[in-house]
Structure formats: C-alpha cells, structure tokens
Amino acid sequence: MEMIASALICSVLVLCLSHLCHPLSVDYYEKKCPKAEAAVTDSVKQAMASDNTVPAALLRMHFHDCFIRGCDASVLLNSTKNNAAEKVGPPNVSLHAFYVIDSAKKAVEELCPGVVSCADILALAARDAVALSGGPTWDVPKGRKDGRVSKATDTRQLPFPTFNFAQLHQSFSQRGLTVEDLVALSGGHTLGFAHCSSFEKRIHNFNSTHDVDPSMHPSFAANLQRVCPVNNKAKTAGTTMDTTPVKFDNAYYKLLGKGKGLFLSDAALMTDSKAKALVLKFAGSDEEFREAFVKSMIRMSGLGGGGGVEVRLDCKVVR
Structure with missing residues (x-):
C-alpha cells in the first residue's frame, strides 16, 4: 500500500451539488471520535478474511450511493411498507456486503455514540477495500450526514454497463x-x-x-x-x-x-x-x-457535499 502525495488531497472539501452542504474535512473526527477510522478498517479486514468479494462490493456500493443524491448513505436504507428503497432497484439487487457496514457502525457506535455518519463509514470502507487489496490509500474527507430519502426508482439515474x-x-x-x-x-x-x-x-x-x-x-x-x-x-x-x-x-x-x-x-x-x-x-x-x-475518488465521494440531515444510529433505518 502507498500514500498518495498530499498535494492531491484537500484538507477541506466542499463539492455541493444540492442545496444542502456541509464542509468535509480529513480531520473531522480527530477530537470527536479519533479511533473511528481504525474501527472501520478492522471491520473491513475481518470481512475480507472470509470473503474476497467484499472489496469489490464495498467499492461498488459507495459508487452507487454517491451517484444518487450524493454520498448520503441512502443506498443502505431498507425498504418500508410504503417505500421501495434503492436496495431493491434493478441495478442494486446484486449489491452485497451490507453487513460489513453494519458491523463497522456497531463498532464505531460503541466508541462514540451518535457521532459518525453511515455515509462517512461507507466512504472509509470503500477506501479500505481498495488499500487492503493492494491499491493506494488516501485521507478521506469526512463530515457527511445521512439522508432520509431512498427510492428504488432513482436507481435509473445510475450509469449502466450498456451505456455508450x-x-x-x-x-x-x-x-x-x-x-x-x-x-x-x-x-x-x-x-x-x-x-x-x-x-x-x-x-x-x-x-x-x-x-x-x-x-x-x-x-x-x-x-x-x-x-x-x-x-x-x-x-x-x-x-x-x-x-x-x-x-x-x-x-x-x-x-x-x-x-x-x-x-x-x-x-x-x-x-x-x-x-x-x-x-x-x-x-x-x-x-x-x-x-x-x-x-x-475524493471528488466523487464529495458529491452532494455531505448534504444529508442526520447521523443514523442504525444504517438501515432513518432516525
């Protein structure tokens, strides 16, 4: 693994493609939850030890999250009685390894209850998936909030493998x-x-x-x-x-x-x-x-500027 030169990484990233926007910073949890990143990395490592498909799954999950309303963890929400969530949209039915994010969230909640968003955990897990597969590592700008909207019909906005x-x-x-x-x-x-x-x-x-x-x-x-x-x-x-x-x-x-x-x-x-x-x-x-x-990846993971509205306690449901 290697650390890409810091010149490529902004300490504060704001890429606002919606009316809601939060500044993202690589040291966002430095005082609030300094061990959060290590906890996420441990969860990804444990999952990879028994399933080598986890890295690809996490990377794809992050991409699919960010391309719909920005990186707000909407892809992690379960469907409800009155709403079919992104998870069940045709492009997303093959997504898997959600349990890795749930495991990481549980570990982080034990350290710092109600502090670290699911959206940030997913961004960190995608980075770890790459790094632990022999790819580069980088400082992930953090501070995203979790969204409350997730609709299966919105998955039609994703780029398809048949696109020209x-x-x-x-x-x-x-x-x-x-x-x-x-x-x-x-x-x-x-x-x-x-x-x-x-x-x-x-x-x-x-x-x-x-x-x-x-x-x-x-x-x-x-x-x-x-x-x-x-x-x-x-x-x-x-x-x-x-x-x-x-x-x-x-x-x-x-x-x-x-x-x-x-x-x-x-x-x-x-x-x-x-x-x-x-x-x-x-x-x-x-x-x-x-x-x-x-x-x-840094540019993509800033889509929406962290424009969610809450920090979920359970990544599968809104608060």
Whole structure:
C-alpha cells in the first residue's frame, strides 16, 4: 500500500451539488471520535478474511450511493411498507456486503455514540477495500450526514454497463465529474465479478450484422460464450472483471486496450480520443492510474457535499 502525495488531497472539501452542504474535512473526527477510522478498517479486514468479494462490493456500493443524491448513505436504507428503497432497484439487487457496514457502525457506535455518519463509514470502507487489496490509500474527507430519502426508482439515474460513451459522459458531467474521472473510476472494475446478464448482449445477437460485438477480441468473446451460452439459465454464471479480480492494479486497462473489456461501457472508453488516451496511459503506468484514481475518488465521494440531515444510529433505518 502507498500514500498518495498530499498535494492531491484537500484538507477541506466542499463539492455541493444540492442545496444542502456541509464542509468535509480529513480531520473531522480527530477530537470527536479519533479511533473511528481504525474501527472501520478492522471491520473491513475481518470481512475480507472470509470473503474476497467484499472489496469489490464495498467499492461498488459507495459508487452507487454517491451517484444518487450524493454520498448520503441512502443506498443502505431498507425498504418500508410504503417505500421501495434503492436496495431493491434493478441495478442494486446484486449489491452485497451490507453487513460489513453494519458491523463497522456497531463498532464505531460503541466508541462514540451518535457521532459518525453511515455515509462517512461507507466512504472509509470503500477506501479500505481498495488499500487492503493492494491499491493506494488516501485521507478521506469526512463530515457527511445521512439522508432520509431512498427510492428504488432513482436507481435509473445510475450509469449502466450498456451505456455508450456519450451516455457515460453525460452521466458523469452532470455530476461535475470529468472524462478523467470517468476513466479513472472505471478502473474500479479491476476488482470483482460480473454476471452474464451484464454483458451477454455483446456476445449473442449483438446487432443485425454481427452476432458478437466486433470490438471484442475473438478469443475473449469465444470464452465468454462458453461461460454464458444462449438462453443461459444459471443465475450465478459470469466471469471476473479482469485477470486479477482480487488485486487492485491496472490490469483492467491493459485488457481494455486489447479488446478484452467486459462491459459495453468499458469498450466505450476506447471510442473517444481523450478517454482512449487515458486508458492507454493508465495501462502503461500503474502509478499514474493510482494517482488519478485517488483524485477522482475524493471528488466523487464529495458529491452532494455531505448534504444529508442526520447521523443514523442504525444504517438501515432513518432516525
């Protein structure tokens, strides 16, 4: 693990994309709850010891939280009798490892009752997931509050694995994120596993001319067809995101440059000149990828400026 140069990290971050906004600071809990970060890290470590899918799950969970109303832990809320929460929206039904956040919250509550938000715990857990997988570490700006609104219908706002570059660019830019943020954050696909449903349209009946997406490397596509045959009935079938699915590295970009990106949204990065140049740069330099990833994670984790309204005592329910 490595600490990215502090020049990339602001001691106070305010990225307000809503009318509510709280200044975020890396030392927000220094006096209020100085052992909070260590408690979160311990919870992530314990979970990883028995489940190597935890890092990818936590990173994806944080991303899905931040892209809807900002990073306010709305993705953690359970549905109620009168409301279907984000958890049950189609893009989120495969999210898992919520128990890690619950465990971390319990540990932090024992240290400092009612002080540390679930949104901050999720941001810290995502950082730890990356660092403990061999990726970079960074100081997470903190001070987010937890939101009280979570709607399954809002998950339609998330970028989909079937998006083309224009759709991806629009999704990121309307949240104040750049093309470099898009390409760097896509590098999170270096961790984890994807089910056939996320990419099967690229390998079967792609269009009226091609059965397989012609941008895919032939042998890569053939292997995916074996894993995910036509009319596949195995709900658990799928493949790893890259060749090192539990190690945070730049293998994703190396494969993408060879036509071996899994999602249509991955391949889409090669259709824009600026994005393609960044893909090739990150493929050639793991260090440059790490620096860009940290910068973009800090920017993304500031979406909404911590604009929730409370500190939940239980991350699954509003107070």
